Amino acid sequence: MYLYTDQTYNEVDFSHKDLREGELRGCTFTKCRFRGTRMEEVLTSGSQFIDCDFSGAALNASTHERSAFTNCRFQSANLFVAKFQECKMVGSDFTEANLDGITILRGDWSYTSLRLVQLSKQQLRGVRFVEADLYDAKLDKADLRDADLTRAHLAKARLQGADLRGAVLDGVDFKSFDIKGARLDTAQAIAFARSYGAKVD
Template sequence: MYQYIDETYEGVDFSYSDKRDGELQHCTFKKCSFRGTSLEEINTIGCSFIECDFRDAGLNASIHNDSAFMNCQFSGANLFVAKFINCKMTGSDFAAAQLDGVTLSKGDWSYTNLRNHNLSKQDLRDIRFIEADLYSCNLQKADLRGADLTGAHLVKTNLQGTDFRGAILDGVDFKALDLKGARMDMSHGAAFLRALGAKVD
């Protein structure tokens, strides 16, 4: 097992290297490439990854606490049973990534691309999904209580049994959603009626 503490890297190419089973504490990586890198079972604490490339990387069983992955590319990455705890993921792209068994606990996932992913039955309480692309996601029976979904793209998303109580849904296109079976607040009901053109006093 290796350990990096308070290290800073910019523009470094770690592609296709073996970085498994390590611990990174309060490190900063800017515009670094981890393409195809073996990062299984790594543990990051308070790290920042800015505009980094994780395409096709192996991140399964990795654990991330209070780390930031901003505007990073995860296309084709393996994130099987990975855990992101209170992480800032803004602007990152997870197209065609493997997210089976992933854990998202709080944190900021605004402006992320999570299209077509299966997040059913996930505990997604209090997460920020502002303007996140959740097109055609499976959110069946997901717990989104207290989440901020302002402007989120939810077209063709499976919302059967999804719990939106206490969630912020400002700017969401209710007319494009199938909300049958979803749990909502009275305030959401009023917003839904306004979206259909009704006047709510």
């Protein structure tokens, strides 16, 4: 168990180190490498990670509160049952990451790469996914109420049974994904109908 408070790190290589069960409060990491690092059960609070590389890192059961991970790489990272509360994840890449059991409470996930991710039945209410890449993402029965999906890439995404009421869907291509069984509000239903050429008075 360790505690780092208000520390700043620039281009430090933490790859393959054992950083389990620690706390990072108010710390800033810029262009640091955490490739293959063991970070199970880590807590970050109010910390910033800018252009950092977490490829292959183990972040199982980690908790992140009001932290920022901007333009970070999480390729093949293990985020099993990790929790992100009001975090800023803008521009980060989660290609082939394990997000099973993840908890996302609000926050900004705009411009992230979430291709092929498994987010079925997740509570994603109010999360910002502006221009996020959700190609072929599994969002079945997810709660996306009041989420911002402006211009999100949803081609082949599975949204069967998802709750989209109140979500912002401006610029979304309704023809590129299946929303059979999804719950829509009136404005969304009209936009959906118009995308298929219907005239709605």
